[in-house]
Amino acid sequence: MARPRSARLPLLCLVLLVLVLIALALIRPLDHDESQYVAAAVLTAHGQLPYRDFAYLQTPLQPFLFAPIAALAGTLAWPALRLLNALLGALAVTCVYRAARAGGAGSRPALLASALFACCDILLFSIGTARNDALPVALLAAALPLVVRAGNDRGTKRSAVLAGLLLAAAAAAKISYALPALAYGLYALRDRRHRPAFVVLGTLPIVAGVLACYASAPDGFYFGTIDFPARAPAEYYRAAGKAWKLSWWAKPLDTLKFLALGPALLCLALASRFRWRARGGRAIDWMLWGAVAAALLPTPTWRQYLLPLLPMLFVRLAIGWQVAPPGRRTRIALVVFVCAGLAPSLEAVIRARPGIPMTDALRHGGAIRTALDRAGVTGPVATLAPQFLPATGRLPDARFAAGPFYFRSHALLSPSDEAIVHVAAQDTLGIAFARPPAAILTGGEGPWTSGDAELDEVLERWALRHGWRRQAVAGGRFRLYVPAR
Template sequence: MPDRGAAAPARDALPFALFAGAVAVVLVVLAMLRPVDHDESQYVAAASLTARGLLPYRDYAYLQTPLQPFLLAPLVRAAGLWAWPALRIANALFAGVAVIAVAGAAMAAGAPRRVALSTAALFATTDILLFSAGTARNDALPAALLGGALWIAILAERRGSGYGAAAWVGLLLAAATATKLSYALPAGAYWLAALADRRRQPVAVMLGALPVVAFLAWTWWQSPAGFAFDVFRFPMEAPAEYYVATDRAWRLSNWAKVIDALKFLALGPALLAALVFVRERRWRRPDMLGWMMLAGLLAALLPSPTWRQYWLPLLPPLFIALALLWTRQPPQRAMRVAMAVFVVAGLAPSLAALANGPGLWRAMAESRAVGAALDRAGIAPDVPVATLSPQLLPAARRAPDPRFATGPFYFRSAGLLDRAEEGELALVSRARMPTYTPAAVLVGGEDRWTSGDPELDQAMQRWALTSGLRRVDVPRSRLRLFIR
């Protein structure tokens, strides 16, 4: 007689695998078609410079915690000219892991497979996730690490697993924090939940985090001043300086933050999922997922202004909790219709972005044209290029000048550092342009087509001209190249 008990898990595994594959394919395709965003600049630069042996904070500025450039540097070396698309694909796959982890954690917590996959699919349609998946930023990797940690934690809780699982949870949460600092709040929330319930093995969680803590300490030791400024001081001070300088101080107000929060959560089912959670009053006696959601909420609201990607730490525990709520009380027809409406709202920004055409591939062609122009001008591949758009350089077979590794984000600052401090921390601001003569300057990538500020590139162009550089023609390109 056939083993019917063995056949059922196999049948269950097949739809889960198909779901995982479909999510990965869709997110990768969207990442390949999404237009260029200037937010990608410092992340591509950091991975490229780390792949060449430079270290963040010591050799170049990196305005985040340091794990991602080290993890992705081997991918950049392997991809070569295709480093930028490869980084986008990696982020899309990280986002896919986050979605799959939500489904797996929901099933581990007791949700039926159909409910778990449905709520994970809702998570996948939020604009918060889709933007993070479609650009070469540092949002998708920590979300995947957080989702994996929740999956393991829930499995361990259900199965009574011991120190090993708890150590993995600590490692993953610490790695998420080492990728993006805002994930320190969910990591701390889990630690407090483990202290409150010793079955979660708080000592093992702490021991699992130690290798990542040691890594962070090592990167701090390389340049304590650079680490302190890039990771802590810049995020706290730079937004206020920038928005006040551009006469948009209202963006820092609490009412603007509330409006932004509602807008970003409403672009997809996250807002409705949060309302379902609040209506059920699960927040009055929060469990581990409740504490993680509260931490994610604080992680999104503490920065000013808040942006859509800041809300990503909230979503994995929120949609796992939604699956459990719907397991106990399936949604009525009105709720399903409302969710469908919010799904359309979540997909709309990505569809609108895709309507602009495959911006990545045009930018790649223009980058190759820049590389050819540099070759004709006799600029060797090992000569760094000063630009606010370093994401364009891998396809040109060039490396960014480390002093411009943050793209436009420190460059637009005015008073955070003086000239001596900028020199010490390998930074350049528009207010204090360098006195050296660069070998090559590339402009045109910090513009409206990348959601950038053209005035910043104009400052770079003035610097190139006053330094005596001559313009080199880049045929059929929006980019402008100046060489010594």
Template structure:
């Protein structure tokens, strides 16, 4: 097997293993819920709230159809992201080769990319980071062919399709996509008309869903990301987390967990303006726009950055000390994943919890802040499709608008359940053991207990509550609280 192919196979095996063993993260809740609800025929924004651009639920719904009956939808989404993470690295390697980098340097730089904690986290959880990153990295190949003068109409169509799809999966890729669109308009060898035509399918998808529920679309993609973090961090006494100084520290820290920060310093010293430089800057800018900045937000900057690094190492090799520094930073980048694997609960626990719920014949709609644990025969209550992330808010929208958007915040829980109670309530998955907040689960649990709902013993960390009358005869081991 050729060396790059062997390295790619090893990388895929490692990424899949990390995805299986990495500890549970409550960030995954909303993405698993969206894929489950879309697979059931519901549309984002119109039938349930979704806090991102809408492509991923449609892309991942087939995995729910395939693996849901086995109660393995959540692990399947994690493994899909691991494979997409491998594709991101492989496509970046191919982009390096397209840019003229030799195989040895390209393989080394792709390996450095693979040690970045930004990538490893994004490929190890069921979030919406790996899909757009893979689409963006693959798009770099026809983009760089066009940049060297070998572009074709088909390549331009493909670049437009992939970039727009990346933005349709995660809004932070809209800025790099727009940057390339402007570059194509200024450099006609990129065939801007064909690029625009390639972007049409994704534009049509987003526009159609926005037209079907304009208020829900605006809230999910614009209003919530702009207002919710400030409310949450102020409510928890951590408003300092939103300051510019903390943003700068966090950004440097995340880039330094792996060779990305060193790569950025080296290519900046090269000082060569290029399309890749603009795409990297657009990726960094998109990460800095939201507050606070988290590691996965920086992923759009990495594929073009590491292509630039490969070009820099080949055309103007630095002193030997730089290579030792890169090796050291690569080792540092692996530390968070090692810690996450050794100290986390992993998917074995997640699958066990899901199977325990399936044994209890849980069905219908379930109000829960951790919908990723639900078995196939139960659906998340659409009001909880965002997991804990809207529920923890207080006054982002009015009560009537909240109902129209299929949402519920914790101060309005009683009013919302009075209009339409769920079939079950599930708590315990939003605890600190899953990087969540125990108090949010206690709010749901308190509502169930004070109204006489019976607890079903699942034998794990999760606690299931059934209403006093409906279904009680069919449920084993119910005990009043």
């Protein structure tokens, strides 16, 4: 028996969304932000552990979950991780739809709110690269149908355990998701229909895993999850002459700008007008305010920091529209904001022509592999762009697994502490390279990957000063240095 049209439409929209997000993942320009996440997944796939064997500047879950994908993909690990993030983005949108339906919204308002969520540049940017944004937002969104059902007296002990597991996993993938998760936990204590004891029970496996990571390397764990995120941004922006990004007035401007790239800003104003008719949706509000706090705490504010608040926002909007659908003027305004949200992705498509950035990345990887083979290099490679190394079959030097983000810092750690945490900074490179790498690869950190070419020059000057010989790399982007024979 054929499905009714109302049931087929969400499925068709999901298929279209997956295809569009996959295309954007392949077309979006290369970004140096991807460096540490690709490196962490690949190193974990080879049996190394975050914090203990290499530096990882986030909470620890993602490398463990993504390592099997990196292992299966092999030389295609980087594009595979981009595609995985695109699929996780589609999952997040689907879960927003399911949560809205669980809250009483009809198919049409739930579909409209989900589509608006998918048109936010905050989401499209965050899931278009191999970063650590898609996994936590998918986990958070997957918990929302369970939260809504519990508030409507349709939850079970099993669903409460699963909600706790998903929310704890989101926080273990990115620490900013801990605040909406904590907000839900506090609300569950107030509204016992959410079965707080079973929610806590669900968090225990994740908590145990995080504690095991801490126990394996306390210094590295503390530095990667707490110390570096707290101190490094301010140090970097002051050193780069961009202290204005840290000012009190930059935060509201940046927040409004990123929310306005898409319908999120308008929808935030619209959703604030709706009042819940029952207690069932109040947990969503608590989580939304927790996510707002998580977005505004870091300085400076970047678009991906606002991602945690979007799933709750659009669930709330869909349920409100079930009672009061948007009028004609609201729909026109939404179209304008949707165009603003899609504009950066359309620009990325235009910039990608005639080539595809991920295809170019693999071509560069092949050229680097040829140069490494010719030079007889089999050991770890020091580079600020470790995301290019999976295509070569080589691993990054553990001290450079964090890409350029620790390397560009000044005096965050002493040289002895850097050795413990497995990092190297530009100012202490000579000390770190008392134990030199098998090779040095430069050229991947530059404007073409949203990076700073001067950082690569620091590595290059060290190689030339110590008599390392330059090995030709086809394509002109990269320079390989190996020890003199």
